[in-house]
Structures are given as structure tokens and as C-alpha cells.
Amino acid sequence: MSYRNRELASLVAVGVLTAIGFASVYISLKSQLSAGSLGYAAFFFALYLAAHVVARLTVPQADPYLLPIAGLLTAIGLTEIYRLGPRDAFRQGLWIVIGVAAFAGALVWLRRDYRVIESYKYLFGIGALALLFLPLAPVIGQTVNGARLWVHVGPFQFQPGELGKIALIVFLAAYLREKREVLAQGRLKDWGPLLSIWGGSMLVLFATDDLGSALLYYGIFLGMLYVATARVAFVAAGLGLFLVGAVAVYRGTPHVRDRVLNWLEPWTTHKVYCPLNGRMTFRQDCQSYQEVQSLYSIAHGGFGGTGLGHGTFTTATGRQVIPDLRTDFIYSALAQELGLIGAAALLLLYMVFVLRGFRVALVASDGFSKLLAAGLSFGFALQTFVIVGGILRVIPLTGITLPLVSYGGSSVVSNFLLLAGLMLVSNRANRGAA
């Protein structure tokens, strides 16, 4: 079977799964939903069919599993968002349309040779920096949960950092391809870029109080640097510098200190000062409330989960227990309703996606393509790790989105661009091999 036919067959399977998901939500929440909402599944399938047609026309030799997995991930996210709030699902659906359009646009634009973007690398570099610092702009920037990540323009709000991530990866791929020989020699003057990016990341961290994004960008940078130079010493030095910076930030920034305390000791047996209401309470009733309730949500799912639509997310009076459930904490909702089986399957999807991505990097013939595919794949894996690891208390919690699953426009669009990038590289690599 050709690549695209395999993709089509997988997409049909994804469509069936999506239909089952929406149907089970509909059955369990019949009283609140109309049967018309089942149209979501059909609409969703049609949308991916359109993406498939574009792929067939532009990147016929691209990896056939990336698009179906991305489709399944968005379907899982959309189903859960739909279950939590049908109105949000409509907006998320719109964003997915925009994401697919961006995906199609990128494929059409770059179908001949995507490597033209290599020559715009500084534009991407500056763009990435600008996007990272955009939330700090006085009028449009907005602080949410102690971190300054959002930009507000009229009715729209988005996290520019998500798009900044893609721009950064493109810039790094081009820059490292060019400089990798000199960097590998390890002369002090060549450490300039490394130090300046380290400084930039720390600056972002200081300015936005956003540990998660800093970790993500810096991690992507180190990963790509390692692929380009094959020098473990660089990675070790980079990690060392990151730790130094992190300790400094920990000392200087109460917000980051709280996050670390919530991570190390979410439950206290004695009352501690609660800055939210100025009283003495247990930490689990104050600062670590969100983390702790999210763990309860996950634990409540147990092995098999409560089933879609049967999870408990609100109190008896209708108040939502976990704040940010649809965005940062969607994993806790999914883990409760789908159980360990479902959560493990979801993580397995991420693994397969990332492995396919690395496979693209391995078979790619030129340095830029390799670095680009590796950066996109590793960024995808690292972002998943930072948010899910934060929820699961593997690392301190920082609010970023779960790629393709969380509610949020900028995240959806940027991850569709990431998908487009991987498929473009894959198409070229497979065409060369064939």
C-alpha cells in the first residue's frame, strides 16, 4: 500500500474512534446534550480527510502515520473538552480548522523545497525572540497564574511562546547546520551563541516567571546542539549553567519558589502561611490545591477509568474542582475518565509520534533537515514531558499545554505547523530514498 493509502486507512480508523468517543459522551450526558452534537465527529473526519487530500497532492511520500496520530490526539482532546464544556469544544473545533488550514498552507507553500526557509534564519531567530518577549509588552501582555505568557488583542488571546517555539527550532536548525563544525571544536569564542541563548532563556524566565517555557526552549536548544556537535560535554555544561540560573531564579523569585515547594511538599501536616488569603492553612488547601486535586482526579480514575462523561470534576454545588482543567490539566481529566489504560495509550501515541519524527530525522539526507526534524520531534516530546511530568509530580509543575490535546488556539496552530514541518522533511527524505 502506498504511503497515502496507509494514511487514509489509519484516518478511517481514527474517524471511527472519534465517533465512538463522541457517542459515549453523548450517551452519558444525554440530558445536557443534543444529538446534533454528534455531528462533531463527522465534521472532524471531513476536516482530516481534507488535510489528507492536501498531503496527497503536496507531500505524497511523507510518513503516513504522523497525520493520523495528530488527528487522534486532537480528537481525544476535543472529545474531552466537549465533555467538559460543549461551548469550548466549538471554539476548539474552530481552532483546529485554522490549524489544519495553516498545515495545508505550509504544505502548499513549501511543497517544492522547504529549505528556502533556511536563508531566512535570522528572521526566524528575531521572530522567536520577539514572540517570547511579546507578553511583556505593556498593553497587550497579561499575567495568568503568576506567569506572564498571554497576549490579548481585542477578543483574541494567545500564547505567542507556542509559535516562538517553532520559530526557534527553525532558527536553531539553520544556525547549527552552518556553525556545527566550528562549534564542535569547542573554542571559547564559539561559546558565544550558547551563552547568549542561555542568557536569553534566563531573561525570559525572569521576566515572565515561566519556568516551563524556559525549560522547554533551553531543552530544545541543548538537544539540537548535541545532535549538531555530538559533544556530551556541551550538554553537561549547558545543564550546569541551567542549574545555576535556576537556583538564582529560585532564590530571587517567590513564584518559582512556591512552585518548587508545591512540588516537594504538596501536603503539609501543619498549617503554613497562605499568600492567597493571608491566613494560615494547610498547603493542600491553598497553593498546592490545584496539583493535589489533580492527583486525586487521576487516582480516582484507577485502572479502567470512570468512563467518558462519568468523571467527577465539579462539587455537588456545581463548582469546578480543578482550575485550568481544559488547558494545562486536561491530562488529569483524561486520566480520570480513561483510567490507566487510556492514559498509557495516550502516552503511547505521543511515543509513536515522536519516534516517527526521529525516524524522519534519521533518513533525512541533509543537516538542516535532520536538525529540523530532530528539533521538532524533541520539542514535542519535551513539551509533553514538562506538562504531564509536572502534573504527575515528576518535576515542578509549570503551566504549558499538552500538544494537540489541550484547549488553546495558539497551541493547536503551532503544533499543526510542527506536523507540517515533519511531513515536509519526511516527504523529501523518502523521495530521495525511493
Place this chain on the structure above:
Amino acid sequence: MNRPLLRLSVVSMLLLVALVVATTYWQAWAVGGLRDRQDNAIQQVAQFTIARGRIIAGNEKTTLAANRRVRVKGQTFFFRRYPQRGLVAQTVGYSTAGGTRAGLERSLDDYLTGANTNLSSALGHALDELGGTVHGNDVVLTIRPVAQRLALRLLGDRCGAVVAMDPHSGRIYVMASTPTYDPNLLERRNGYARILETKAECPRPAPLLNRATAGLFTPGSTFKLVTAAAALDTGAYTPDSGFVDPGYCVEYGQRVSNAGNPDQTGPETFGHVTLAQGLEHSINSVFCNVGKKLGAKTILEYAKRFGFYSTPPLETPADERAPSGLYDRGKLYWPKDFNAVDPGRLAFGQERMQATPLQMALLAATIANGGVVPRPYLVQRVVAPDGSVVASTRSQTLGRAIKPETARELTEMMKLVVQGGTGTAAQIPGVEVAGKTGTAETAVSHVYDAWFVCFAPADHPRVAVAVVVEDQPNGFGGTVAAPIAKAVLEALLRG
């Protein structure tokens, strides 16, 4: 570049595998600990989205605990209601919207919420979830509502307890404790305070206390059954062993008198009597002398065989049951030095002996059961929503306490008590009843805890009963407790 690429892909996989491991930890390993945490808001809500199983009495018609459905913003919650109010209140317990539980509602929570699901019914459970509400299992008790209601009515405003059971199987028919309370009140405003303010004819009404299993009372002369069992079983005495009763017994150089004679002019005096007559008329001096000869150790060891000194097994929460035995400063006490225990007074159930009505019912049931202690139980079976039986109780024993011969001799002696002794009020026309009265001294003089333990029919026992009525001014076991025991026996033998 492929080598570092491969390594980076391995690192990525390790990161994601770490997430699988962490998820497994929280969803499999840490589940129990998290579920029980006080601040678990999810659990506090989730427990009420399950349609808890009903608790049904032994006739399968009387529902003791059912659900009321409440809809809040599209979510359905199930809270408890108790249609029979106080009928079996302390034993069934309660489960409130605030999440507090007691009694069987607490100890059988896993069954009632269906959390006990085993793999074979897991599919049914999953289908159940797909269709809507999760349904818990129904619990069918052994309680007979007619006799239970009768016991409560006869106790009336007095404080006390009645336990009735099948001496062979251990099935408990009646477990009544007064004053009782209406568990529905717990969901009303000030309901808890109103329950605590319940009035009854005793200094500490404590309506939430299950007197049948956790109420500790001085057993008085009903404990003579243990002493007599030890006396016969060790071979030290026969029912015909002779005694001379001068109206008192001498211990540590002091007189320990019999109970007062009917004219209240002094202690009753019987002269030459046998051990059997000693039990028939409940003569303290006889048992005092038996106790002195056997020693406290032997008596207590026999008590142990009947189940004293261990918490009787039952489906209710362990902290709602108390072990019987000697109590010293509020704690169960097994003497290191038996000289510290007065054997004469122990022999007729005074000293510091404390017993629960359940334990005394077990004592009667053991004698009725030929000397083997039956294992008491309240839950007949647990039924899944689809009608299949999840669990069903089979009768078990807790071991042999006395020889069959001893049990037979004790039965004969207990028959005399009802035929012509202190327990004549328990006579039932056409049925031979074996019983023993007890009138235990309390801290206030002339105020007694009145006891009666019995079983019937004496030769083919079907029911064993223990009754205690607290703080009765000039009320005796034979006059206050025996009529209640008789009525409960009649009701159960009829049914």
C-alpha cells in the same frame, strides 16, 4: 549526525516512559492513600454519584436504607434515606451528605458502592457505566423486622439492648439498642444535636451507641452460667453437688451476702441445696464457694472460651464492638496476678466483670449449640444490581467452649430456672425455655441492671436471646428483662 540523533530519541522515549511509570504509580499504587485523604474534593463528590446499594432486612421486604436522588446542575447525586427510621439505627448506621459514616454503612462501604468489583463482573460494571449511573450492591441482613420492632417497643423509654440469634448458625435476628435515633435527622439542621439530646430513663442515653455490641454492663448472675460451666466441665462439681447456704459466703474474713429475701428483712437463706438449685434460685453464696474453689484463673479461662477477652466477629466496624471481660480503669484487664481478683464475687458476675449483650447472647447460644460457639453474623448475602449473589454468608463456628455433656447439664439447670426459679416470667405455654436471670448492682444502691439470657425450645434450640435493661430502680432480671426475652422468643419461634 545519526548517532546523537538516536541517543536523543532514546532520551525522548525515556522521558515519556517516565510519564507512564508515574501515571501507573498514581493510578495503581497510590490510589488507596489518596482516596482516604480528607481534602480529596473529587472523592467527596464522586461517592455520591454512585447509587448506593440498599440495606434490606431479613424478610426481604423491609428496606432499612435506600437512596434519594438529587439533581444539581445536570449531575445526579444519591443521598441516603432510612425509611424505617430508628428500627435498626445503630447497627445499620448512616452515610451522610457530609461524608461521615457509621455502622454497616461504614464497614460495608465497598460492597454498597460496588467498589469490590472483581474481574468477572468488571465487564458488567463497565457496561453499567456506559449506560449511566453506577449501582452498588444490595445487602440483605439477617434481622427479622417484626421481632426487632417488638424488642424496641418493649424496651420503650428505658435504656437497654436485646440480641437474639440462631444458636446453630450464628444468624442474628434481633439487635436492638435503646434509646434509638432517626438517622434521617442527621441531614437536617441541628439534627446531630437533636439526636444527642434524646431523652431516656438513664443518666447517659447516648443514642448513637450500639449497646448491643459496644455497651458494657456488669453481667451479674447471668455470669453464673460461665462459673457453672467451669465447675461442671472441669469435673470439680456435678449438678447434684451439695452446698450449705447460710445466706452468705465468707471471703477474706468478710461476709458476702445473698440477695435480699422477698420481705427485705435480710438475705435469702436456703440451707441444704445442690449446685442445680443454686443456679435455679441464683444463690450467691453457692457460686461464691464454687469460685473460691475453682479460682479466678479457671473461671476467666472458661470465659475466654466463650468469647470473652476478644471482640466478637461481626460485620459492623470493629470500633463499634467491645470485648467483654474484667475491666480496670476503663481498660480490658487480664490479671497478671490472679490473687488480685476476688474469685467469689467474680463467680456471680460482679468484681469488675463487664459484658456486652452480644457476648451474653453468644454464651446462651453456645450452651444451646452443645458447647460450640457459633460465629455471629448480620449479613445474609450481598446481591449485585443484576440479581446475582456477590457474597453469601455460610455459618461458621468459633471453636468448642465446653463438652457436649456439660452443655446438656447446664441446659437442664437453666430449665429449672424458668420452671420454678428466678425466671418464671419467661415461661411460654407449650415450649420449654432455658434461661438465667441477672440483677447487677450499679453505683447507686437499689438501682440494678436487669438481665435475662435464654434459649428455646430447650431440647431443640432455635433461638437464643440476651436482654439487658439499664438502671432499674428495684427492678430485677426476672421481673424486668425476662418478660421482654419471652416476648421476643415467642415472636421468633412463631416466625
